[in-house]
Amino acid sequence: MDNHFQKLAEIDVSKHVEKKGKFSYLSWAWAVDQLRRHDPNAKWEVKRFDDKPFMKTELGYFVEVEVTSNGIPMSQIHPVLNNFNKPIEKPTAFDINTSIQRCLVKAIALHGLGLYIYAGEDLPMVDEEKPGEQLIENIKSTAMELAELRGTDLATVFGKMNITDLSQLTKGQAEQVIKQLENWYTQAQKKAVETNEEQK
Incomplete structure (x- = not known):
């Protein structure tokens, strides 16, 4: 029931968004910090193209970064852009490095952290309402x-x-669990009665 993506998606990143012109960027250093705090084994790789950390095409220059977290690799390709989000015809080493940092942040976002920013949302995704104590007790009994x-x-x-921890259930999940348990109980009770009748 442990959802790594959900935990990262619920983090409010708004205080760590940097403004450059009219565009917003999440601090790459803070994003890496949060990723490693939630997954100390997380790693990332800047892809190479003919031993270069960028790829030149007819459409412009591109960089690619792959981030592996919780054992899942996610890759993001990012064009080399200026502060107006326009392709740079002759990027410098600084331009390439900046694009790699932005690409890294977007690859991390694919694991949940700050993804809502790229979806045009103002607030992070929040998990459903948690079930009350009475519902949990009904499940147990x-x-x-x-x-x-x-x-x-x-x-x-x-x-x-596939339930290992009841406290991780959302209210909707808990309601489905109790329905399934009640259905199984009814079937088991019916079978028990039939067995008793056969033994008489």
Whole structure:
């Protein structure tokens, strides 16, 4: 139930956005800091083209950065642009480096951090409302009764639903879980009654 993308997507990055002209950029140093805090094993690679950290095409210059976090590689290609978001015909080493930093931030965004900025949103994506204590207790008690009917344990019941931590469920997920448990309980109870009738 642990969602690495969701955790990064819920971070408010607004205080770390830099303005250059009329365009906004997320601080690459802060983005890297947040990524490594949430995943110490995260790594990134600047792609090479004929041993150069950029690619020259008829349309302009491009850079590519691949970021691997939580074991998932995500790649982003970025054109070498000026502060007006126009292609630079003859970029300097500084221009290439700046584009690599911006590309790095966008590749990190593919893992969730600050992605909402590129989607044109003002606020980060927030997880659904969490379930109340009563709903969680209903899940536990229903699962316990089902386990007794089946002659098994809670871990086995929750394992069939790929649930390792009830506290990570959203309200919507919890409501689906209780429906499924109640359905299973009804079926198990019916089967138990049929078995008893056959034994008489």
